[in-house]
Amino acid sequence: MFGEDIGKGFVMGIPPYIIGGLAALPYYRESTSRRVSSYDRTGGNRDYLTIEPWETRVLADIEGTGIIRHIWCTIASDDRYYLRNIVLRMYWDGEPNPSVESPIGDFFGVGHGVAKHFISLPLTMTCDRGFNSYFPMPFSRRARIEVENQSDKPVRAFYYHIDYEVLPGLDENMLRFHAKWRRENPTEAKKYPPGVEGKNLTGEDNYLILEAYGRGKYVGCVISIYGLKPGWWGEGDEMIFVDGEKWPPSIHGTGTEDYIGAAWGFKFEFYGPYHGLPLKGNPDWTGASSMYRFHIEDPIYFRKSIRVTIEHGHANDRSDDWSSVAYWYQTEPHYEFTKLPPPELRRPRI
Structure with missing residues (x-):
């Protein structure tokens, strides 16, 4: 199903790329690591996006097959309620309606528009400022991630990384x-x-x-x-x-x-x-x-x-x-x- 190499090194019949984490580290798999980020394309140090009031910015639009492994972002805004006013959306495989829709602060693990240090396995708000997700997010044809600033104040800086693997195929039982x-x-x-x-x-x-x-x-x-x-x-x-x-x-x-x-x-x-x-x-x-x-x-x-x-x-x-x-x-x-x-x-x- 996945080609000759991707089936090697199964753990109890499960492909290592599905297991992930510590159990998969010793196993080689035929995948390619990629990142989409806000780095300054001119070679300078303005490694962020700005988002105008009521503007939607596409963070990633990835074609092909893969799994998003990690998302990191940090935000600078003068809007007191930016963690509730910035909306995060994710779409898989060309679907018209989002599979993820949430105020960005709540999505990363703390409500009430508060940024508060905590560390869990799938989500963190490191030192109140660095938001991380480690939920695996598979897609077979396309992955699109966007944020909308539903505020009358601009987002001065939105830094982000989206780390993903490109794969030759996905198990048909992988959910979204x-x-x-x-x-x-x-x-x-x-x-x-x-x-x-x-x-x-x-x-x-x-x-x-x-x-x-x-x-x-x-x-x-x-x-x-x-x-x-x-x-x-x-x-x-x-x-x-x-x-x-x-x-x-x-x-x-x-x-x-x-x-x-x-x-x-x-x-x-x-x-x-x-x-x-x-x-x-x-x-x-x-x-x-x-x-x-x-x-x-x-x-x-x-x-x-x-x-x-x-x-x-x-x-x-x-x-x-x-x-x-x-x-x-x-x-x-x-x-x-x-x-x-x-x-x-x-x-x-x-």
């Missing part, structure tokens, strides 16, 4: 990378009996992180919450409905901080390879918090559809400002995304 931002501001508090007496036996009023149709795997999310009143907002359970199943779903959690990999609330900010809380709000749980959970070792597979949801407070008893980015891989074509809200409806509270 997707990411989508959502916001519910505020969530609607349900009037159940107070405290633990409230019952949620449907999941219908949960906050929706992802709804997708097709065949694929859910690989994680960034969740950002702005507490609008004192009190712990983290008693909400994640409920993940696979292939049209009804309540109770086959994947049902026990609390928001449990889903993030912590316990008994969040004592302090932290970050790890697969889970973290880079941004913590006030001691009374008002203000801005942002967290992530990546299903790298435990992806959630679906054959027909998936709904990833989480309660906003126990039995949805809280009214707060929620936003999120979901990350997943799936077959194409995907269902067209709901329209991204305009900048004024994406604006953070801080």
Whole structure:
């Protein structure tokens, strides 16, 4: 399928270029390394793009077959809300609708228009300024990545690298990378009996992180919450409905901080390879918090559809400002995304 050489060195029957990472380092593969970047074509040191108000700039338009391995960028802007006003989009194989659409700050792992140092396996905001993605992003014919500055202020400098491999072919089972931002501001508090007496036996009023149709795997999310009143907002359970199943779903959690990999609330900010809380709000749980959970070792597979949801407070008893980015891989074509809200409806509270 891939030619004589590309099949050599399979690990447990899997091509090394699919495995990637440490396991693939000893293996040679017939690929060509390439980079698209903002370097100064004149040989000078103006190694950046400028982006005018409401302008769209194409960062990469790659023809052929390959896998994007790494994206890095850093941004200089006088717009206070640039991390929410710059929209990142990605298109695979000539599709008319994006497979990735998100405010750029949220995509790289922290919400609320905040740049905050953290390091995870797939995403980092190194020293608050260097944004990195290591999600592998395969394409068979074409990859197009663009940013739009939905602001009345220009972006003074946008530096970037996009590192990718050119390959002779892809396994037919390789899925395409997707990411989508959502916001519910505020969530609607349900009037159940107070405290633990409230019952949620449907999941219908949960906050929706992802709804997708097709065949694929859910690989994680960034969740950002702005507490609008004192009190712990983290008693909400994640409920993940696979292939049209009804309540109770086959994947049902026990609390928001449990889903993030912590316990008994969040004592302090932290970050790890697969889970973290880079941004913590006030001691009374008002203000801005942002967290992530990546299903790298435990992806959630679906054959027909998936709904990833989480309660906003126990039995949805809280009214707060929620936003999120979901990350997943799936077959194409995907269902067209709901329209991204305009900048004024994406604006953070801080």
